Amino acid sequence: MNVNTIIEALVWIISFLLLFLFVPKHKIRDAWISFLFMQLPSWILGLAAVQFRLISYPSRFFAHAVQTSFTFEFLAFPVISVLFNIYYPTQMRLVWRLLYALAFPSVIVTIEILILRYTDLIEYIHWNGYLSWISLLLTLFLSYGFYKWFLTGKCRK
Template sequence: MLLIKFVPKKKIREAHVVFLFTQVVTWLMGALVVEKGNIKYPIRTFFKKTIKSNFTFEYFIFPAWNVLFNILYPENKNTYIKALYYLLHTSLIIFFEVIALKYTKLIHYKKWKWYWSFITVFIHPFLFN
């Protein structure tokens, strides 16, 4: 719903490319992390016997979040505002991951720490800008 509300019609093509590219990169990184045993997703709704990664997050939530990041990116602002935008983008997604880690059984860190997620999410937008 946020994509429909915030993506202008003239940027739908750009949003679509970002969404698909994010899915590819996220699938690769997510598969590596899960297959190496760093993170486990004990409760999975989709594709329980095929892929061990979090399908909903990696194919819908994170790509949509990156589309919003790119569409709303403050291109004409100073470097300080841009750095705050990157930090806010990363902090919000990691905040929800840590909440899910602590209060649900959706994510289980084995050989992983929240700051690894922070680093990978922080680096991800640099691929698109």
């Protein structure tokens, strides 16, 4: 196994551990809602970024099936969205909610830059860390908006 495969396998392990360790039992339904919803925009936007040659993934799981990072789009980012949504500090002051929201894409992009520099898992073609940061932040807020809408019962009769 090469370093790319090891890192990608570790992302799978860490993602499942994050779910099992940080999602309380009474929030499992909420976690599923967030997880499944985030797979849609993540997958579509990830495929679009590859199709428009903004990003490439030279080394990836399921390389013959899809050209995007299945690990990030299908598992890692939806797990991050779950944690973002269920722990969003709704009762705190605006400054703390803002810092919370800004921290998530900042940490993800920092990790992405390290992966970009030291592995073959991702390659920016016409992309940069700022675009990643903005797209992650907007997608997380989209997910949070859906999450709150769904859980307030406005989507159910």
